[in-house]
Amino acid sequence: MTSALDIPFVKAHLNSSAIALQDDTQAVSYVDLNSRVHAQAKSWRSALVDTLSGSRPLVIVKMHNTIDSVVDYLTLLSLDGVVLLLHPDCSDEILQTYVTKLKPNAIAEQGALEVLHQMPVLLDCQVSVLLSTSGSTGAGKCVALSQDNLLSNCNSILAYLPIIPTDNTLLTLPLSYSYGLSVLHTHLKVGATICFTQYGAVERQFWSKVKETPIHSLSGVPSFYEILNRLRFTRMALPELRYFTQAGGRLRDELVTQFARYAEENDKSFFVMYGQTEATARMAYTKQNTLLNKPDTIGKAIPGGEFALKTAQGELSSTAVEGELCYKGGNVMLGYVSTQDDLSSFIKQSWLNTGDLARRDRDGDYKIVGRQKRFIKIAGERMNLDAIETVFEKMGIEAHCVGTDDLLVICVLSSMVSKLHQALESHQIIAKRHRKVVELEQWKLLENGKIDYSFLIGLMERDE
């Protein structure tokens, strides 16, 4: 028998014959997963590690929601590698940008390893997993996480989500996304089964799989729950489904209430969760009993975590009731990475400034009331407004972007409008339904000469 992999979130059940991973055609037990990873590690060790004179390999993984990709990921962790997980749909241009910035030793995809160079890379001893902050929409900076971060968040989540070893979960979220990855980690940690499917929630095969497997839990971003609502999910007979979780942005109150009521009346649980990749995944959660009274709350900090609000004066306060939401816990990232040099060492901050403005009520529950940082979420994927502006700038268009979740508002001067429309049509930067163009005669600037974004936000809100 091969020895068990020494990866904290996976090592406990590797001698179990229970199913670890399952897709539309095959299933792999924990024992088999362990041997597959060992076999691949043996071959990759000679191609990748032995030539590095003791230094750890840095590898980009194009992470599909497949058994092969999970094997790739675990193989690299077992070789003590540092991995950047990229969305499988990310373009060659994005991949190349990361290759140029990070100069990885290799790229892995679905069991295939392409070695790029064998120069040792100077890597901090804790850094383990890198996640992109821009989804599949750009080559934004990465969040650097340690194995301690992953394990800490995994244990916090397991302290409140009712995951049991006999569970089958259907993972529809990308594994390159912190929420999706957290579902993988937590289920591997307890020895449960993670199922993948090539079908989406609007396809018949998806629901056959949910009923026949049967699936005990679902997780999704707001757009997933919009689809469930449209499909009259609450009227489907799903006796085996025990709980479902929502994160990745705010779901509208009406739907939160509807799903909370459904859970309450059908002896199921509904969890609304709040987090950021910067905190590995999760920072807060709440359940249907609270949501029925307060559909817009994010609840309280997860076990092992702590919130504080930063006042307008920039002080962390335990008594303030409104301010920037700050979080402390074992899951706070090591730091950001833009280039290879950033990987050599990190200065870890104990408090994470989320960039979200929050209010705390008398029960101690938090509610997000606004956002300070320059990003929005489109269909659950984070989009950095500054990065989008840079994309336009490269096309010779000065555009300034504001927006809310699922709507990017692009402001340009009248003279640039037709050029902008041409660029939007030919480059398909963002789907038509998620964008709006606002035309201005001239820019309004702040005293320091910078664009007055609050003016643009005002324009956007007036238009609504």
Place this chain on the structure above:
Amino acid sequence: MSNQEKLVQAFSDALGIAQDLVQDTLEYNTIKEWDSTAHMVLISELETVFDVMLDTDDIIDMSSVAKAKSILGKYDVTF
């Protein structure tokens, strides 16, 4: 406008694709414009244009333009 023209217009608007791409053989998930989110926009558009209320089975069976026609047929929309 004939029902065929209305259907082509609805698909073209909902998916944001050219009208000549809307052929009977066009299937869900074979072009990136027709993903799960766009599918929901499409369903709303078809419901509005043809004044029907589609049920869960209709929504998850509407996997091609041809299928859309046969499903709408159940609601007395003829092509």
